[in-house]
Amino acid sequence: MKTVDKALAVLDQFSLEHTELGLSELARMAGLDKAATRRLLLALARHGFIEQVAQTRKYRLGQGFLRLARIREATVPLARAAQEVTDWLVEQTAETAHVSIPGRMGMTTVAHRMPNRGHVVNVDPAELLPFHATASGLAWLAFSGPQTVEAVLAQPRAKITAATVTSPAELRSMLARFRAQGYAQTRDSFEAGVSSLAMPFFRDAPEPAGTIALALPTGDLTESRRDALLPLLREAVARLQSALTGL
Amino acid sequence: MKTVDKALAVLDQFSLEHTELGLSELARMAGLDKAATRRLLLALARHGFIEQVAQTRKYRLGQGFLRLARIREATVPLARAAQEVTDWLVEQTAETAHVSIPGRMGMTTVAHRMPNRGHVVNVDPAELLPFHATASGLAWLAFSGPQTVEAVLAQPRAKITAATVTSPAELRSMLARFRAQGYAQTRDSFEAGVSSLAMPFFRDAPEPAGTIALALPTGDLTESRRDALLPLLREAVARLQSALTGL
Numbered sequence: 001m002k003t004v005d006k007a008l009a010v011l012d013q014f015s016l017e018h019t020e021l022g023l024s025e026l027a028r029m030a031g032l033d034k035a036a037t038r039r040l041l042l043a044l045a046r047h048g049f050i051e052q053v054a055q056t057r058k059y060r061l062g063q064g065f066l067r068l069a070r071i072r073e074a075t076v077p078l079a080r081a082a083q084e085v086t087d088w089l090v091e092q093t094a095e096t097a098h099v100s101i102p103g104r105m106g107m108t109t110v111a112h113r114m115p116n117r118g119h120v121v122n123v124d125p126a127e128l129l130p131f132h133a134t135a136s137g138l139a140w141l142a143f144s145g146p147q148t149v150e151a152v153l154a155q156p157r158a159k160i161t162a163a164t165v166t167s168p169a170e171l172r173s174m175l176a177r178f179r180a181q182g183y184a185q186t187r188d189s190f191e192a193g194v195s196s197l198a199m200p201f202f203r204d205a206p207e208p209a210g211t212i213a214l215a216l217p218t219g220d221l222t223e224s225r226r227d228a229l230l231p232l233l234r235e236a237v238a239r240l241q242s243a244l245t246g247l
Numbered sequence: 248m249k250t251v252d253k254a255l256a257v258l259d260q261f262s263l264e265h266t267e268l269g270l271s272e273l274a275r276m277a278g279l280d281k282a283a284t285r286r287l288l289l290a291l292a293r294h295g296f297i298e299q300v301a302q303t304r305k306y307r308l309g310q311g312f313l314r315l316a317r318i319r320e321a322t323v324p325l326a327r328a329a330q331e332v333t334d335w336l337v338e339q340t341a342e343t344a345h346v347s348i349p350g351r352m353g354m355t356t357v358a359h360r361m362p363n364r365g366h367v368v369n370v371d372p373a374e375l376l377p378f379h380a381t382a383s384g385l386a387w388l389a390f391s392g393p394q395t396v397e398a399v400l401a402q403p404r405a406k407i408t409a410a411t412v413t414s415p416a417e418l419r420s421m422l423a424r425f426r427a428q429g430y431a432q433t434r435d436s437f438e439a440g441v442s443s444l445a446m447p448f449f450r451d452a453p454e455p456a457g458t459i460a461l462a463l464p465t466g467d468l469t470e471s472r473r474d475a476l477l478p479l480l481r482e483a484v485a486r487l488q489s490a491l492t493g494l
Contacts (some may be wrong), residue, residue, distance in 0.1 A: 003250040004290040011315065012294065043251040047259065048493075061319040066493025068258065069316030072308040075266035181362035246295075246313025 007040045008030060009056035011061070012048065020058040069246075078209075081243040082111035085212065089236040090114070093214060093229055096121045099201075099240070100129060100136045103212035105155070107136045108208070121215040122193050132157045132171055133164045135196035136211040141199040142175045144207045149175065163188040184211075184232060187218055195221040197229055201237045204245050212236050253279060254287045258296065258308070266303040316493075325456075328490040332459065334482040337376060339359070340461060340476055342370045345378055346487070347383045348446075352402070354383045357457070359363035359436035368462040370443050379404045380411045382443035383458040386431035389422045390447040391454045396422065410435040424450055431458075434465055443470040444476055448484045450491050459483050 013021060014237065021029070027037040031056040041059055044050035066189045076084075078108030082099035090095040090113045107129040114120050131152050140148055149172075157166045163186075165171055178184040178195030187195045200208030200239035213230055260268060260276045271337040274284040288306055291297035295311030320428070323331075327344035334346040337360045345359035354376040361367050377383030378399050388396055396419075405414045410433075412418055425431040434442045447455030461476055488494065 004254040004287060005293065007251040007254070008290070008294040008296065013319055016316070016318055016321055019318060022288075034290045040251060043255070046252070047255040049255065059324050061315055063319065063323075063490055063493040065312055066491075068261070068308055068312040068493075070493065071261055071263055071266060072310065072312045074263055075261075076310075142382065147489040192412050215272075244311055246315075247308040 003040075006030070006036065007044060010037060010040050010044065011132070013071065014061050015076075015189075018054065020053060020057075020060045021059050026115035028057060030230075045102050074245055079110050079226070080180065081240055083113075084212075085236050085243070086111040086113050087241040088239065089212065089214070089232060092232045092235075095220075095229070096123055096215045097213065098123050098125075098215070099210060099212050100140075102127070102131075102137075102140050102208075106130045106135065109139060119217060121217060123215060130158065130160065131155075132166065133160050133186070133190045135184040135186040136175060136213045137184065138171075138178055138200035139200050139211045139213070142178035142184060148207060160190055161188055161192050165189065183233065185226070187221070187222075193218050197221075197226065197233055199233050199237050201240050201244075203241070209244075212240065253283065254291060257284060257287050257291065259304035261308050267300060267303065267307045269305050271319075272400070273294045273306060275297050277304060279303070291340060298316075310442075316379060323490055326357050327492065328487055329457075332483050332487040332490070333358040335362050335486065336459065336479060339479045340462070342467075343370055343395045344460065344483075345370050345372075345383075346457060347387075349378075349387050349455075351373070353377045354381065354387060354458065360396070360400075366464060368464060370462060376437070377405065377407065378402075378435045379413065380407050380431040380433070381460075382431040385425055385433065386447050386460070387416075387447035387455050387456045389425035395454060408439050409436055409438055410439075410467075412436065430480065432468075432473070434468070440465050444468075444473065446480050446484050448487050448491075450488070456491075459487060 009030045010026060013026055023034055023038060023094050027034045040051050043078040048062045049060045051060055053060060057070055067116045086099055087095045094115040094117060096114045098109045100107035100109045105128060109123060112123040112125050114122060129136050141152055153168050161168050165174065183197055183199045185197050194215055196213050198213035198216045203209035212233060214233060256277045257273060260273055270285060274281045274453040295309045298307050298309045300307060333344045333346055335396050341364060342366055343361045347354035347356045347363065351412045352375060356370060356372040359370040359372050361369060374381050378388055388399055400415050406413050430444055431442050432448045441462055443460050443462045445458045445460035447458050450456035459480060461480060
């Protein structure tokens with residue numbers, strides 16, 4: 001089976017910095033001899049995974065990857081990848097988790113799950129999460145561009161609980177803090193007794209594609225609990241981004 | 248080297264209709280025994296090209312393809328793929344060829360080449376090709392939706408040569424004919440003495456992404472010459488679409 005590993009190692013040499021490689025270059029980078037590398041390239045070319053550039057005789061990735069990437073994207077679209085990472089995060093943390101994406105008026109939940117224990121936070125997936133009152137909305141906003149922030153701050157804002165922040169100045173300073181620390185944290189701002197941690201995830205644009213959040217009873221969100229949860233939330237973001245973009 | 252072919256044959260079993268496959272299913276479809284198939288799947292999984300779904304134990308394509316597809320798209324973007332197919336078409340036909348994409352006021356040429364002989368049509372790549380007066384523009388329009396056609400027909404139209412058609416009714420009937428026959432043909436409508444054949448190419452939307460055209464001296468465009476050129480133009484379209492989409 002080592003041959004397959006060698007063939008895939010040849011593919012792994014291509015990158016945005018090295019889009020075309022000559023035979024000797026490829027062989028050296030993959031740690032193979034030239035004759036073996038040439039045979040591997042021919043096999044890969046037969047299936048559309050490698051092409052030889054007529055003029056330069058160099059090799060580049062073939063169009064076969066476009067077809068397989070399309071199938072992969074149909075196989076694991078956002079909703080499914082979000083559910084898988086939500087399930088993983090709940091298993092790791094035993095807290096309620098959800099993935100949400102921005103709409104015009106707030107964040108919409110595309111995947112959620114509660115842990116299998118008694119005292120937990122329930123998430124209503126149909127409920128719109130207002131940008132200013134939820135960790136999800138604020139995490140998304142903190143990593144969005146100034147135009148997006150201005151457009152959201154121009155909208156009317158309800159004081160949903162006693163803890164909901166509605167002043168633009170206060171919201172701006174929260175966003176700056178959340179951006180600097182890499183996550184958003186809210187306490188009781190959308191529902192009394194519920195606190196949340198949220199981080200943005202990115203797909204193919206500079207603005208976040210959405211957020212992953214953990215929601216727990218406010219009494220449980222101590223400083224040490226937060227410090228234990230943040231690395232897992234970060235790992236969930238990395239897993240979702242990788243599932244969606246391959247990076 | 249047969250092992251690499253087998254591994255790639257395993258990948259080839261996945262499609263939009265079969266996004267997840269069990270081991271026995273995969274082995275049967277690829278014509279391999281189960282033990283060999285499992286070893287190939289493990290090797291592919293080590294490189295991120297295959298994933299096993301935790302709940303069902305079935306296999307699906309991995310996220311590795313997203314990364315490689317992105318590198319491929321950076322390696323052969325439209326302009327480059329267009330140039331390669333233009334060069335190929337000129338070699339096959341010994342006529343001037345160009346690939347053009349729609350703008351707001353007409354088609355813009357992204358690749359062009361003249362054949363290596365004396366009596367040829369010159370293409371100025373900076374020249375905007377008005378939709379109504381060129382085979383490129385009309386081929387693109389013929390395969391676009393009614394809203395696009397109406398928007399273009401609502402624009403003012405210059406009578407560029409004696410042969411330029413400007414009447415909406417006449418243009419509509421030309422578009423219907425071009426759509427039915429699969430290509431657009433113009434004679435002297437943009438420059439006296441120059442005739443063109445053009446076909447649309449598609450990328451990731453129902454409207455054409457652009458057109459591939461052959462331009463030749465009007466006197467050369469006999470019926471039999473046209474019949475000889477059309478299959479080559481069709482082949483050029485297939486090559487460009489395949490380079491851009493993998494399909």
